Every structure is written in C-alpha cells, then in structure tokens.
Amino acid sequence: MSITSRRKWLIRGLGAAAGVSGLGITARLAARHGLIPPDAATLYGLGGTLTYASHRLITRHSLAREFPRSLISPSPFANPVEPPKEEFRRLQAGGFAAWRLEVGGMAARPASFSLDDLRRMPSRSQITQLVCEEGWSYIAEWTGVPLAHILDSVRTAPRAKFVVYSSADGIWWDSIDMADALHPQTLVTYAMNGSDLPVGFGGPLRMRVPRQLGYKSVKFINRLTITDNLSSFGKGLGSGGPEFGYAWYAGI
Numbered sequence: 001m002s003i004t005s006r007r008k009w010l011i012r013g014l015g016a017a018a019g020v021s022g023l024g025i026t027a028r029l030a031a032r033h034g035l036i037p038p039d040a041a042t043l044y045g046l047g048g049t050l051t052y053a054s055h056r057l058i059t060r061h062s063l064a065r066e067f068p069r070s071l072i073s074p075s076p077f078a079n080p081v082e083p084p085k086e087e088f089r090r091l092q093a094g095g096f097a098a099w100r101l102e103v104g105g106m107a108a109r110p111a112s113f114s115l116d117d118l119r120r121m122p123s124r125s126q127i128t129q130l131v132c133e134e135g136w137s138y139i140a141e142w143t144g145v146p147l148a149h150i151l152d153s154v155r156t157a158p159r160a161k162f163v164v165y166s167s168a169d170g171i172w173w174d175s176i177d178m179a180d181a182l183h184p185q186t187l188v189t190y191a192m193n194g195s196d197l198p199v200g201f202g203g204p205l206r207m208r209v210p211r212q213l214g215y216k217s218v219k220f221i222n223r224l225t226i227t228d229n230l231s232s233f234g235k236g237l238g239s240g241g242p243e244f245g246y247a248w249y250a251g252i
C-alpha cells in the first residue's frame, strides 16, 4: 500500500479502532485537528495516532515529573554511541569552542550559536528521568536553554509545526511538534549534574525532551530546522526511528 492510501486507510480505521476502544471522540478530534503523527502510515500507526492525539488533547501542557536532588542517580548509565567522527574529535580537542548550533528553516532570523552564546541565554535546570525503551532509566539534573527561547529569538514563523534536530554523528535525527518544542521542560542542554555535559551523555549539546522516551533526547546536536512539513526529511516519517520500529511519538 502506498503511504497516501495507508494514510486514508488509517483515518478510516481510526473510527473503527476508536469504537472498540471507547476513544471515539479522540479519533474524531484527531482527524479534525490534524493530530496525525508523521509515521501514521507505518505498522503501529493506528495505536500511535490514538496515543498521540489523546496526549495532545488532554495533557498538552502537563509537566514531566521532577525529582528531589536526593534521588539523582549516583551512577547514571550512558548508552553506547557510534564512535565520534574526525570532525567531532577536532572540535573536542578545542574544548568545543568552535561548536555551533545552526538554527534555520521557517525563521525570520536564522542564526548560528556558539556554546557561550547559549550559556548567556536564560537557562533552566530540572531533575528528570531519562527512560530508555529497553527498560532502564536514571535520574539526573539537566541544565540548558528552553528550546522555546531559541525559537523565539530566531522569530519562528507562526505556521511552523515541527522542529527537526540533528546530531553531529551524521546518523541520529528526530523531530517534535510545537507542543513539545514550546514546552518549558524541553531543553537544549549543555550541563548535567552541575558540570559540562560529558561526551558520553551527548556533550557538548543535547536535546532533552523529558515528556518522551530517551531516544528522542538526541546527543551532539548541531542543527535545528523549523518546518511545517516533515515529508522532505529522511523518509518523511519524522525521524529515523520509525524505519526500525521506534514510533515517532514516544510520550511517557
């Protein structure tokens, strides 16, 4: 089935699935407000769409749980990553002084920020849990700039719908909708537990999206692209994940 016909099938199927699950109103509102995730046409699309739509309709502004300092994990677990590229090692040798975060797409004032530029912006620190889909988790304090502030400073177009973020590893990229992008807990982080963010944990710069599973918190970010349409990014599924069975929307 083509993506378009799967999408039509999905929207029809939503009604049926919703009927049995008692989510009839959610399904109708999902269709009416376009709350259809970009990977809706994949295998898990039906359940994923109902989850995404009901989260957006009911808990759009809810906060991820924040923890007391006493619960910070004494030995947080860093998931292994791809070996860094030559370019990354060169930047690391220079203390990341030349690291840039390029911000473009649907913005009136596209910009390129150094780590110092980001450190001078308003910051937020929060103690949240990182939860991996493989079943482990840890709690840490992350400090960074609310993504909402960066979006505001580049004058994001009002009709923008998503923020795409990519990693200096050249492999990982992902995207979130504006509800998460403008959410106060979504941080472009440069520090963890009071020190510079270690490379193992995604330093020098990592997206932290505490309302979603760990895989949305992409390490080594160097580019943000603001868009109203994800079809030209990768295979048009909103991230690389859905190609490997990881849903684009991973709300927790």
Ligand SMILES: Nc1nc2c(c(=O)[nH]1)N[C@H]1C(S)=C(S)[C@@H](COP(=O)(O)O)O[C@H]1N2
Pocket (backbone or CB within 6 Å): 077, 078, 079, 080, 081, 082, 130, 131, 132, 133, 167, 169, 172, 200, 201, 213, 214, 215, 216, 217, 218, 219, 220
């Ligand atoms: N660039 C990059 N970002 C990444 C990953 C990765 O391999 N490369 N792994 C993801 C996954 S699956 C998880 S669960 C978390 C792990 O975060 P941690 O190393 O802080 O535990 O990072 C996410 N971000």
Ligand SMILES: [Mo]
Pocket (backbone or CB within 6 Å): 079, 131, 132, 133, 134, 214, 215
């Ligand atoms: Mo993960």
